[in-house]
Amino acid sequence: MKIPKRIAATVINSLKGGVVPRIGLPYITVGRKTEIDALLHDVEIIAEGGASFRFIMGKYGSGKSFLLQSVRNYVMDKNFVVADADLSPERRLQGTRGQGLATYKELIRNLSTKTKPEGGALTLILDRWISSVQSEVMAQGDFDEGSPAFARAVEKRIYAVMSSLNEMVHGFDFAKLLSIYYRAYLDGDDESKAKVVKWFRGEYVNKTEARSELGVNIVISDDDWYEYIKLFAAFLKQAGYAGMLVLIDELVNIYKIPQSITRQYNYEKILTMYNDTLQGRAKYLGIILCGTPQCIEDTRRGVYSYEALRSRLQEGRFGRDELKDVLAPVIKLSPLTYEELLVLTEKLTEIHGVLFDYEPKLTQEDLVTFIKIEFGRIGADSRITPREVIRDFIELLDILYQNPTADVKQILGSDEFSFAKTELEETSEAFEFEI
Numbered sequence: 001m002k003i004p005k006r007i008a009a010t011v012i013n014s015l016k017g018g019v020v021p022r023i024g025l026p027y028i029t030v031g032r033k034t035e036i037d038a039l040l041h042d043v044e045i046i047a048e049g050g051a052s053f054r055f056i057m058g059k060y061g062s063g064k065s066f067l068l069q070s071v072r073n074y075v076m077d078k079n080f081v082v083a084d085a086d087l088s089p090e091r092r093l094q095g096t097r098g099q100g101l102a103t104y105k106e107l108i109r110n111l112s113t114k115t116k117p118e119g120g121a122l123t124l125i126l127d128r129w130i131s132s133v134q135s136e137v138m139a140q141g142d143f144d145e146g147s148p149a150f151a152r153a154v155e156k157r158i159y160a161v162m163s164s165l166n167e168m169v170h171g172f173d174f175a176k177l178l179s180i181y182y183r184a185y186l187d188g189d190d191e192s193k194a195k196v197v198k199w200f201r202g203e204y205v206n207k208t209e210a211r212s213e214l215g216v217n218i219v220i221s222d223d224d225w226y227e228y229i230k231l232f233a234a235f236l237k238q239a240g241y242a243g244m245l246v247l248i249d250e251l252v253n254i255y256k257i258p259q260s261i262t263r264q265y266n267y268e269k270i271l272t273m274y275n276d277t278l279q280g281r282a283k284y285l286g287i288i289l290c291g292t293p294q295c296i297e298d299t300r301r302g303v304y305s306y307e308a309l310r311s312r313l314q315e316g317r318f319g320r321d322e323l324k325d326v327l328a329p330v331i332k333l334s335p336l337t338y339e340e341l342l343v344l345t346e347k348l349t350e351i352h353g354v355l356f357d358y359e360p361k362l363t364q365e366d367l368v369t370f371i372k373i374e375f376g377r378i379g380a381d382s383r384i385t386p387r388e389v390i391r392d393f394i395e396l397l398d399i400l401y402q403n404p405t406a407d408v409k410q411i412l413g414s415d416e417f418s419f420a421k422t423e424l425e426e427t428s429e430a431f432e433f434e435i
Contacts, residue, residue: 058333104225251291267306
């Protein structure tokens with residue numbers, strides 16, 4: 001495997017720490033083909049002016065974040081802008097003390113493009129928009145760059161983009177701020193540009209401050225932040241991007257809210273987003289929410305406790321584990337197969353060898369034995385997750401690398417690792433691998 005050491009280090013260290021690496025995913029991607037294909041079909045619809053809304057449901061460590069990151073990397077390569085955020089006690093979808101606005105701020109802070117995948121791309125997007133308009137105008141007409149005719153042509157194109165937003169909720173103010181930014185860009189006024197960016201990031205505390213610095217009588221709030229996400233999606237299309245994808249993880253933090261009324265307000269916000277995307281009121285926008293089965297399906301505190309959502313999202317009578325419907329609003333992640341995990345361990349073995357400059361001595365027979373041991377635990381068939389398997393396997397690789405004389409079969413056969421040899425012997429017949 002040809003993989004740069006920098007990427008190999010990120011992959012190994014991230015996985016060992018239980019988090020998904022932001023780079024290097026193609027080197028370790030296995031399985032999830034049907035789920036990825038379904039999400040990429042949504043991406044095609046978004047690029048054509050539609051919208052989509054999905055839940056990804058799976059246990060902790062089942063691969064939700066991995067799937068999100070894989071889709072994130074793919075759509076950025078397709079000229080999408082991605083905004084992602086994890087919910088927390090301080091970040092919700094709706095709140096009375098800035099929790100909804102905090103989520104918006106996190107999304108805009110993490111705004112990413114292909115050329116700036118680490119986030120913080122808002123200023124780059126705005127500058128690129130103005131620069132691209134100038135380039136288009138120059139290419140379509142015989143202008144001198146500094147001439148009044150060129151400036152008028154550019155301004156006409158800029159205002160055409162802004163006028164297309166006026167019909168949307170808060171579109172007039174959004175367009176006005178774009179106009180201020182454009183004027184500041186022409187004048188080289190970095191201070192005014194910074195103020196507009198500050199407003200778009202939701203950092204103005206009140207209307208008085210915004211009015212005194214920018215002349216606008218509105219600020220982004222807990223109640224209306226989602227309207228500005230829709231505005232951004234429409235603007236980004238006009239600015240030359242394919243669309244916008246919003247990724248929100250850790251939905252369990254809404255499930256944990258102790259006050260039922262507060263939870264209901266958050267679920268009501270989800271319903272608004274769901275209806276907007278499916279009924280055509282949002283364009284060039286995709287939204288994916290991730291959560292555990294409990295935080296979605298629990299009818300007492302979860303998403304399904306809100307009847308309007310439960311009736312829309314609950315699985316029909318024909319779905320079952322072996323015939324799952326990945327085109328439904330809720331995608332349920334099934335466990336990776338034994339064969340897929342075997343392929344994953346092969347990839348990790350190669351990456352580990354590249355990172356530490358050694359020739360791995362693990363054979364495929366050793367890898368099969370490792371997988372058998374992992375699934376030999378009591379209840380492993382239903383409870384074990386890729387995160388646990390990966391953590392154990394990287395630990396094994398680290399031990400073997402640091403102890404070159406250690407015997408692989410002895411480590412795998414020890415009681416401490418195999419959890420009970422009798423269980424392994426009883427279950428080994430259930431695993432059939434081609435070696």
